[in-house]
Amino acid sequence: MAAKSRSRRSRPSETEETRLASRRLNQGVARYYRLYELLSAALQDGTIPPQSALPSEPELCAQHGLSRTTVRRALDRLQREGRIIRRRGSGTYARAQRAVPRLCLELSALPESLAALASATTTRILRFNPAPVPPPLRALAAEIGSRAYLLERLRCSQGEPLALTSTYLPEAIGHNIRKPIPSRASVMMMLERLGLPTTMVSYSVGAIPADAAAARLLQVPLGSPLLRVRAVLTDEARRLRAVLESLCRSDRLQLKMTEPQAAAGN
Numbered sequence: 001m002a003a004k005s006r007s008r009r010s011r012p013s014e015t016e017e018t019r020l021a022s023r024r025l026n027q028g029v030a031r032y033y034r035l036y037e038l039l040s041a042a043l044q045d046g047t048i049p050p051q052s053a054l055p056s057e058p059e060l061c062a063q064h065g066l067s068r069t070t071v072r073r074a075l076d077r078l079q080r081e082g083r084i085i086r087r088r089g090s091g092t093y094a095r096a097q098r099a100v101p102r103l104c105l106e107l108s109a110l111p112e113s114l115a116a117l118a119s120a121t122t123t124r125i126l127r128f129n130p131a132p133v134p135p136p137l138r139a140l141a142a143e144i145g146s147r148a149y150l151l152e153r154l155r156c157s158q159g160e161p162l163a164l165t166s167t168y169l170p171e172a173i174g175h176n177i178r179k180p181i182p183s184r185a186s187v188m189m190m191l192e193r194l195g196l197p198t199t200m201v202s203y204s205v206g207a208i209p210a211d212a213a214a215a216r217l218l219q220v221p222l223g224s225p226l227l228r229v230r231a232v233l234t235d236e237a238r239r240l241r242a243v244l245e246s247l248c249r250s251d252r253l254q255l256k257m258t259e260p261q262a263a264a265g266n
Contacts (some may be wrong), residue, residue: 149174
């Protein structure tokens with residue numbers, strides 16, 4: 001009876017281990033995009049410091065098991081975003097980002113602060129139409145229902161995207177808002193014109209990583225930290241007027257809360 005032969009699997013070489021570690025580049029999304037994500041994160045967190053060289057194209061190909069075309073596609077995207085410089089015969093380098101003054105949003109006087117922010121920025125309306133309300137926003141105000149009118153706007157400062165704001169208006173209110181909507185008109189102003197003044201604003205503040213859609217519109221790397229402000233607007237009788245969520249670039253906008261001054265003599 002012939003003996004069964006057994007072959008031992010040799011331990012992967014260093015190069016093979018690198019390729020195995022990079023196998024996630026082949027899963028789920030386009031291979032070039034996964035490489036773009038990895039390089040983007042390295043540029044964002046300083047692993048690749050400004051003005052330093054990135055690995056060469058042959059090195060990236062060997063390290064991640066990718067074709068030259070795939071690697072170049074990822075680098076092309078970073079170049080279009082202005083985050084790297086490619087010098088023929090020299091290599092690819094991380095670009096130093098120019099400093100842009102950060103604007104301030106005063107949470108203790110949110111309506112006034114939003115008005116001041118509006119005067120210092122430009123706004124582009126991305127869409128205004130009925131849309132599903134995300135569950136986290138429905139949890140803030142169940143009265144909004146599962147569908148509402150969505151007003152999505154992109155706010156910019158000095159030509160740079162600053163904040164992406166999604167405002168959900170109850171269908172009965174959104175149906176009465178006339179188009180075209182002035183790009184600089186605040187939600188409170190639009191409600192005021194409908195005879196629906198807002199007297200109360202409750203909000204929550206947090207931070208989230210940028211998903212693909214927010215990263216594209218705000219022109220930041222995927223996973224970059226974004227400030228998230230959620231607000232519920234109501235009238236004196238606590239009737240819902242709107243629910244909104246703003247995703248703000250943390251390198252362009254800072255949030256501030258000023259404690260009220262104690263009265264003299266207290």
